[in-house]
Amino acid sequence: MTLATEAADTARTPARGGAFYRMVWKWHFLASLYVLPFMLMLSLTGGIYLYKPQIEEAIYADRLNVTPAGAVLPLEEQVAAVEAEAGITRMRGILVEDDPGRSVRIEFNDAEGVRSYAWVNPYTAEVLATAPRDAMAMQVLRKFHGELLLGDFGTKFVELAAHWAIVMFVTGAILWWPRGQRTFKDAVSPPKGTGRAWWRETHLFTGMLATVLIVPIIISGLPWTDVWGGSLSQIQERTGQASKSLRFGGNVPGSTADSGTPIGHEAVLAVAQAEGLVSPWEMRPPSDAAGAYWIRSASLDRYEQTELIVDQYTGAVNARVDFTDNPGVAQAVSLGISFHQGELYGWVNIVQNTVAALLGATLAITGFVAWWMRRPAGKLGVPEAPEGRLGTGMIVLAIGLMILFPLMGASLLVALALDWLIFRRLGWFRAA
Template sequence: MFGTKDFYRSVWRWHFFAGLYVVPFLIMLAVTGLMMIFDPIIERALHSDLYKVEQVSAEPVSLEAQYQLVAEQYPNSTIKRLYVSDDASDATRFQVLVGEDTRSVFVDPYRAEVTGDISITQSWYTWADDTHGTFMLGLTGDWLIEIATSFTILLILTGVYMWWPKSGQSAWQAATRISGKGRSLWRDLHSVVGIWVAVILLFFCISGLAWASVWGGKMVQAWSTFPVEQSAKNVSSTLTHEDLNLKGLKQMPWNLEQAPLPESNMPVFGQNTITLDRVVRDAKKMGFTKFQVHFPRGEKGVFTTSASTMGRDIHNALDDRTVHYDRYSGAVITDVGFMDYNWFAQSMAFGIALHMGQFGVWNLVACTLFCLAVILLSVSGVVMWWKRRPANAFAAPPMPKDLKRWQHAVWLLLPVSLLFPMATVGMIAILVVDALLLLSIPKLRKVWA
């Protein structure tokens, strides 16, 4: 069955339909991905005068005093978090919500002076991240991208089948041969590039789908969420760790986003909130070096220190850690580290760092080459189809003569697609559209079948 011409045509037709939908999304994801891995580097280079202090003196002013400087400079605004660096030459950086705009505000801790700010909301990174995750269409865009990512897995499976070495050809020959000209050259380029990036593309699909609202939010993320309420005496009924993220920008660990935030015990009479300096000092005693401090939300809120690959604080996922402190007593309420994650959450912590090019120059180069390869793969597929199609026809690959083979291909792919619900939705839509074009619109049949 699997070696027949009709079965090959069936797989080819599915490959075409999936690619027709996926190509624009893959190009968008590759381009925005490149923007996201390079924008932080470019921003630091362009604004080195803000990120770095002019001169390091013996003793910086207290963090509490720096907090007050920012509060005075930005009245009627909300200070959301503090970024703590392990480099004495780095300026202190606060995240401040000013109206509808969130800004990075920089303080020279040695001169006790606010040196400037950069808009996060209006940054290229935030735009690329929002486009990358939702196509700037909210939940609808999230669903569209989830279908595209699920279909990419179908593209990988059908593509590997179609590439599989023919009789008398070695796997190496099939994976390296680029010859001929015209459509033959584009076909070889498409298949060779595709087979070399297939496993990496599958990794990016799985890690990307873990953020999606259906497969990620309803299935694997819910299953992988750490149960904070088991160690915290009180938890919020309305706030989760996701609420600590900036809108459109994820910084909290993936497996904590859906977990409720713990709450502080109500203070005794006259008890005040602990100082920011104490929170940072206690966090460093616990082993934190480069991390974020999230400020309490409401009178029962907690101080949260987090160091994670998701927040770009650290590169080694083994050091992932989130600690919540009672805002009044300073007691540790919850301490969640990498070893507390389940196996999928652990793989996500490592995968995120790889996905975002955080392991140094080699990782940046690898991610760049991969994104360029995905763009080339997408463009070559379109060109190859365009050169193959009949004149004046928007034609799909031919239907198999024996329709049972078409059905066999469906049953072969359906169990895989059922693992990803949005792929199933997409497959059903393709079957319906294909049937309508072939059976209900005779004039289109000539240019489609």
């Protein structure tokens, strides 16, 4: 519910509230100035990314699919084919499916050190295609969605938008709540009227639905962020709630020896299958002579994502972590990410998140139009709000949100300082 607008030419007229209501309205408006462009961008890119498998199937069908022809060649022979064609300075991993019509994907650093993918026909060892990982269409979209293609610098802006979006939805819910002559039936009814009234009502109605669907998506994405997510990781570490994943080293056991003849990828895959891991299988080779293979099920079902550490000389399973071995918080974070990506409960999750993406885009557009139509000519149109000290309700709301979202809190303190030092003197962000 971005940029709620004042009452005008409609039967469902929201009441003019007291000091708290008007202050909430102003902060909702100011938060929306920053959030709206991000809301539109994140909704569009996130909505498209939900269909990553279907889009990649359409774009890269020639490298993802093969015609079964005889016996599958050993993985070592397929890796050797990539080495001969592209050069491998670092072997990163292999993704294998149990579908006979799918290629094998090999991840590696090429001769120039670029992190790349190669797709290999498992029946002929033909390298169907190679490409830098970060040049893949959906990887570019994902990086734009999460960091604006600006790395760690850009991700701070996206995280800040997510924090302020929470503020926007909280204040928007307060503005939407029926009061005065506006009944609950009015608030939940589809938009009516024409012109500015229709845009306002559409914005309010869309915001009501969006709050229910988008806020959980925002919250489930916060563990990915630098500041909020980094703080959560530290809390998990200190409270014993961190993930037990074997993927990124740490206390992961190595092999029982540091020399000998490695068993190879094929044998590791056979171990994983014997241990009951389901397709697709993702494996990574040892980093050195004393290391071990890491392999997991890359199933979309988190409860099937078992990980193994396999001794590179004996083939023994040195460690196993099932999803349910993780502490409760780690499981909740993982399931939240699955929900965020539309993977938690099949096509229903996809449809739900698609609707949320459409609502987010609609919310951004209607909020902008509603503001544009109500603003005075040549003015920003900041809603009128009481000057001076904040009321108790606003102080409690602000402090609570600052504690929950520290990056937002820091930006709020900066904004208040700029307002006191500069904006007031220039007359910026003041009601007409």
